[in-house]
Amino acid sequence: MSRLFGTDGVRGVANRDLTPELAFRLGRIGAYLLTDHQAGARFVIGKDTRISGDMLESALISGILSMGVDVLRLGIISTPGVAYVTRLLHADAGVMISASHNPVEDNGIKFFGGDGFKLLDEVEMEFERLLTEADDTLPRPEGVKVGRVYEEPGVAAYQRFLQSTVTSSFEGLHVILDCANGAAYHIAPHVFRALGAKVTVVNDQPDGTNINVGCGSTYPHVVQRAVLEYGADVGLAFDGDADRLIAVDETGQVVDGDYILAISALHMHERGLLANDTVVATVMSNLGFVKAMADRGISVERTAVGDRYVMETMRAGHYVLGGEQSGHVIFLNHSTTGDGVLTALQLVHTMVQKQAPLSQLAKVMTRYPQLLENIRVRDKRAWRDNPAILTVMDACEQQLGSQGRVLVRESGTESIVRVMAEGPDEVLLRTCVEEMARVIKDELGN
Numbered sequence: 001m002s003r004l005f006g007t008d009g010v011r012g013v014a015n016r017d018l019t020p021e022l023a024f025r026l027g028r029i030g031a032y033l034l035t036d037h038q039a040g041a042r043f044v045i046g047k048d049t050r051i052s053g054d055m056l057e058s059a060l061i062s063g064i065l066s067m068g069v070d071v072l073r074l075g076i077i078s079t080p081g082v083a084y085v086t087r088l089l090h091a092d093a094g095v096m097i098s099a100s101h102n103p104v105e106d107n108g109i110k111f112f113g114g115d116g117f118k119l120l121d122e123v124e125m126e127f128e129r130l131l132t133e134a135d136d137t138l139p140r141p142e143g144v145k146v147g148r149v150y151e152e153p154g155v156a157a158y159q160r161f162l163q164s165t166v167t168s169s170f171e172g173l174h175v176i177l178d179c180a181n182g183a184a185y186h187i188a189p190h191v192f193r194a195l196g197a198k199v200t201v202v203n204d205q206p207d208g209t210n211i212n213v214g215c216g217s218t219y220p221h222v223v224q225r226a227v228l229e230y231g232a233d234v235g236l237a238f239d240g241d242a243d244r245l246i247a248v249d250e251t252g253q254v255v256d257g258d259y260i261l262a263i264s265a266l267h268m269h270e271r272g273l274l275a276n277d278t279v280v281a282t283v284m285s286n287l288g289f290v291k292a293m294a295d296r297g298i299s300v301e302r303t304a305v306g307d308r309y310v311m312e313t314m315r316a317g318h319y320v321l322g323g324e325q326s327g328h329v330i331f332l333n334h335s336t337t338g339d340g341v342l343t344a345l346q347l348v349h350t351m352v353q354k355q356a357p358l359s360q361l362a363k364v365m366t367r368y369p370q371l372l373e374n375i376r377v378r379d380k381r382a383w384r385d386n387p388a389i390l391t392v393m394d395a396c397e398q399q400l401g402s403q404g405r406v407l408v409r410e411s412g413t414e415s416i417v418r419v420m421a422e423g424p425d426e427v428l429l430r431t432c433v434e435e436m437a438r439v440i441k442d443e444l445g446n
Contacts (some may be wrong), residue, residue, distance in 0.1 A: 048098040
């Protein structure tokens with residue numbers, strides 16, 4: 001079978017790829033692999049607002065209970081909220097039901113260990129091995145040994161934790177929050193109001209079907225309009241499970257994950273809080289970010305795309321800050337995973353401490369033009385050994401020289417090859433991207 005676990009858990013169209021039957025088996029296998037099989041084992045479970053969450057939650061819980069493991073049900077909460085509550089309650093594991101920024105028909109199941117970190121590759125491989133077995137031979141306890149479900153009011157504890165990560169009042173600031181009709185809709189407004197900010201919220205009316213629909217971090221123009229309309233100080237847009245953030249400054253300019261990382265790294269560096277004077281980013285991070293960090297004596301460690309790879313590098317190198325251009329930012333001193341609301345709090349906290357608008361803080365870096373094209377293909381990995389594709393890539397790299405770069409990579413979830421070129425000459429970039437895309441379509445296209 002093809003690998004089930006992607007870079008961020010198991011995902012697919014709910015009730016087609018990700019069925020209740022699969023969720024049930026994932027629950028059983030998770031309860032088997034992630035507990036010590038002793039009485040009192042507990043799983044924490046949360047979900048975002050999409051309509052299929054109830055269906056998958058019921059199946060997943062049934063699988064866990066059938067292994068004699070109790071379930072603490074959090075209801076609607078963000079992905080990092082599940083990770084936090086799992087650690088807080090010393091549970092054996094946590095599970096989040098969400099497909100993040102994906103459309104409503106998709107859903108996903110993501111496991112956390114008892115330490116709040118995502119599972120290691122070898123644990124996911126063991127999940128997949130057990131799933132391939134024709135017969136489910138795992139234990140089936142009976143009678144009083146079957147697990148129970150408990151409602152857990154962990155959201156309030158998570159909100160208190162978020163508030164505790166900043167020391168400044170947000171009094172006098174007007175903040176726009178776009179909650180993507182997702183998991184942040186009742187978390188982020190509460191926290192920002194508790195810290196004294198004037199809060200205007202958009203897209204905080206989830207109905208099960210409107211999560212991420214024309215809103216949130218993948219549609220920043222919504223919060224851009226709101227910032228300008230209300231004359232707000234900052235706009236903050238989350239995705240469906242609130243593990244990423246895209247910001248907008250007071251002039252309506254988008255401040256993506258690279259800028260947020262740069263602002264945070266510099267502020268931590270100035271206070272002596274940036275471990276090893278290093279920040280971790282992915283290969284998609286802008287060259288302007290890398291140059292800005294180098295100019296200020298900060299090293300950049302690059303990883304493959306995916307916040308799990310960022311986290312692996314951070315833990316291995318004992319670094320405390322890392323993230324992605326897409327808005328996943330990890331403050332390892334506070335959290336074990338990317339957290340959009342936590343990132344928003346840290347960003348606004350920096351504005352308050354520096355007594356500077358976001359537009360001024362964002363001048364820390366100058367963004368290089370970066371062009372990207374996605375090409376649907378038959379075999380997304382075949383580009384790596386294709387002479388024609390490698391030749392055109394090499395020619396483009398020669399044209400761009402030391403001031404630019406070319407990046408080709410396959411999608412983690414779709415049969416797509418992504419082509420990116422970056423550098424100061426946008427006309428040349430476009431020529432390179434178009435030529436690489438043409439060759440890839442000719443060689444591998446459907």
